[in-house]
Structures are given as structure tokens and as C-alpha cells.
Amino acid sequence: MRSRALQALGTAAAVGGGAFAYGSLVERNWFALRRFEVPVLAAGLAPLRILHISDAHLTPRRHLLMSWIRSLDALEPDLVVNTGDSIAHPQAIEPFMEALGPLLDRPGVFVYGSNDLYSPQPRNPVRYLWETSARAHRHRHRPDMPWPELGAAMTDAGWLDANNQRGRIKAADLDIEVAGVHDSHTNRDRYDHVAGPADPAADLRLGVMHSPEPRVMDRFAADGYNLLLAGHTHGGQLRLPLYGALVSNCGLDPRMARGLHRYPGGTPGAGWPGTWLHVSAGLGTSPWAPIRFCCRPEATLLTLVPRIG
Numbered sequence: 001m002r003s004r005a006l007q008a009l010g011t012a013a014a015v016g017g018g019a020f021a022y023g024s025l026v027e028r029n030w031f032a033l034r035r036f037e038v039p040v041l042a043a044g045l046a047p048l049r050i051l052h053i054s055d056a057h058l059t060p061r062r063h064l065l066m067s068w069i070r071s072l073d074a075l076e077p078d079l080v081v082n083t084g085d086s087i088a089h090p091q092a093i094e095p096f097m098e099a100l101g102p103l104l105d106r107p108g109v110f111v112y113g114s115n116d117l118y119s120p121q122p123r124n125p126v127r128y129l130w131e132t133s134a135r136a137h138r139h140r141h142r143p144d145m146p147w148p149e150l151g152a153a154m155t156d157a158g159w160l161d162a163n164n165q166r167g168r169i170k171a172a173d174l175d176i177e178v179a180g181v182h183d184s185h186t187n188r189d190r191y192d193h194v195a196g197p198a199d200p201a202a203d204l205r206l207g208v209m210h211s212p213e214p215r216v217m218d219r220f221a222a223d224g225y226n227l228l229l230a231g232h233t234h235g236g237q238l239r240l241p242l243y244g245a246l247v248s249n250c251g252l253d254p255r256m257a258r259g260l261h262r263y264p265g266g267t268p269g270a271g272w273p274g275t276w277l278h279v280s281a282g283l284g285t286s287p288w289a290p291i292r293f294c295c296r297p298e299a300t301l302l303t304l305v306p307r308i309g
């Protein structure tokens, strides 16, 4: 009996060890490019390609990740949107900018995530089952990461800082109104700073945030933003084969923890195309949990096309 129990324990340890080795050595570097078509433009407009990147959590030695990000320029996106958690090490700004490389010559937008402000700390991933990681930030009041330098590097390259700010971008001859919020996971979002109806004359009304919190997205939708981009979820942090995400680490329904979805709400009326939400499962991992499982690291090419009807 005892030997059977020991055998079962040994098998469980071997399966667990194998899964960890696969998740940290294979899947963590098995980058995926996702593609979605989003029918959100008015009839007659030419398609617009948006490259959505998020949650790189870059540390200076992740050379495979850096060169994969750099290679995404070959997709020739018209606009790049970075929804935060770009760095996970104080020395990672230069490597991150080098990874972006030629993408910085394209129109771009960014917001911060909590990990751009606070250095990573060890956390038991099982805790995500009963609480979000926002709790871990409650006792950390002063950011210890060089986030102003990170933001300055991207704005110096011409990218729009959308942290609690609105702006206007021209990309592929389209006029895009952009509004974004700072990280809601650490309560830095100030939607009131960007509140108000989006310009109906804009070809696209784009809402950008790190964490897809319903309290923020409901207001974007009510103001007429028709495409919302977010990251933060890491596809659910924990995913089970054939089931999917168990949690979203925020107020979002775990079934929407990654991919493209219709977002309910808004102001339906003549010509209202509704609101679409794309959540990126992200490119990286916390340095303290260097593993991806059933959720390959990803970037997404969204091709916006005219809506039907």
C-alpha cells in the first residue's frame, strides 16, 4: 500500500516537473501571432492594421523575446498600441526600446501597467484563484521602477502617452481619436480626465487601458469608443486544457480574458457600430513565475475593416 502511494507521489512529481519544464523552457518562448478582423470602420474606408502588444515584462536577458518583438515590424502595421507592463527590471528600458526598434518609426500609443511602476515580487500563482494581485500593491505607495524614463523614451519616439489623456492620431490616412487611462489595477485611472462623447466625425474611436476593468470600459462604451484594447490578464494567469481561463485578475469575465469580443453597452443608434474589446494575453511573464501553460505568449495584428450593413 505504502509503495503504491509512493509510486503515485512519484508520478505526480514527474508530471508536475515535466509541465513546469515545458512551460518555462518551451511555451514561454513559443511566441504566437494572433490575427483578427474587426468590422468597425465606416463603409468605403481602407483597412487599418493595428499591432497590439502588451505585458512584455521585459528583463535584459530575454533576447528571444526581444528579437521576436523586433520582427513584428515586418507585418507593416499602421499603428502600434502597447497596453503596458512593458518592463520587469530597472535596466530594461533600453532593451525594450531596442526590441521595439523600427516599430518606433510608426504611429504608436501607450499606457502603463502596474509592473512599469512597481518592481516584481514573488507571488504564489494559486492566490489568483481567490484574490487579484491588486491586493499585493496596497502596501506599496511609492513606485520603485523608472516609469517616467520609460514613458519619455516612447514619447520622444513620437508615441502618444494615453495615461488619463486624450489625443488624435493619423494612421494610414485615417483620423483616430484616442483616449486612455492610467493603470486601474493600482487605482491610477482617472476616467473623468478623458470623459465626454468621442468625436463622431473620427474614423475610429479607440479606448486604451492596461487592466480591462468594467467600470472603465462601461464609460468608454457610453462615450462612443468603438474599439477597446487592454492587456493585464495574461490570458487568465491560470488556464486549464480544454477549459480555459479560471480567473482574469480583474473585474472582467474570465471567458473574455483574451481575444476579441463584443463589449456590451454604448449608445446604440443610427450608424452605431457597437464596441469591440480585444484583450491581449501578453508577451511575457513575471520573472518570479517564468512559465506559460496553455497560453502561448502573443502579439496581435488587428485588421480593421468596414462593418457589414
Ligand SMILES: [Fe+2]
Residues within 6 Å of the ligand: 055, 057, 085, 113, 115, 232, 233, 234, 282
Ligand atoms: Fe502583466
